Amino acid sequence: xxxxxxxxxxxxxxxxxxxxxxxxxxxxxxxxxxxxxxxxxxxxxxxxxxxxxxxxxxxxxxxxxxxxxxxxxxxxxxxxxxxxxxxxxxxxxxxxxxxxxxxxxxxxxxxxxxxxxxxxxxxxxxxxxxxxxxxxxxxxxxxxx
Numbered sequence: 238x239x240x241x242x243x244x245x246x247x248x249x250x251x252x253x254x255x256x257x258x259x260x261x262x263x264x265x266x267x268x269x270x271x272x273x274x275x276x277x278x279x280x281x282x283x284x285x286x287x288x289x290x291x292x293x294x295x296x297x298x299x300x301x302x303x304x305x306x307x308x309x310x311x312x313x314x315x316x317x318x319x320x321x322x323x324x325x326x327x328x329x330x331x332x333x334x335x336x337x338x339x340x341x342x343x344x345x346x347x348x349x350x351x352x353x354x355x356x357x358x359x360x361x362x363x364x365x366x367x368x369x370x371x372x373x374x375x376x377x378x379x380x381x382x
Contacts, residue, residue: 251314264340270364300360301360303360304331308363308365310364313368314370318368338354
């Protein structure tokens with residue numbers, strides 16, 4: 238019988254849940270904000286979002302990054318680096334993105350966007366690739382010791 242504690246895995250899944258919660262809260266940002274001010278309103282709190290680079294709207298970067306982190310956290314929580322785990326993490330992160338877009342379709346101040354869902358999935362793909370590469374590098378450095 239294996240008596241290893243499961244706390245690290247449970248804590249990893251708590252991180253995944255917390256990150257999903259952060260994405261859901263961020264979905265409450267009113268995209269209209271204050272016209273021309275460079276801020277958006279998150280439940281009445283102005284946030285400076287003039288961070289766009291390469292001519293790409295800042296929300297694209299936020300979507301891409303948020304789902305890359307979600308996929309990476311999900312793959313890590315699953316505790317394996319194989320292709321099946323990578324696919325699982327990709328499906329979970331992309332599914333959360335689709336669910337958020339569907340939820341936004343029901344909120345008057347929000348709109349659902351196929352483009353956002355595609356960016357979410359692309360970010361998730363990067364997160365999975367990031368996890369696989371860093372894990373392979375870590376395994377390689379462990380073998381060198």
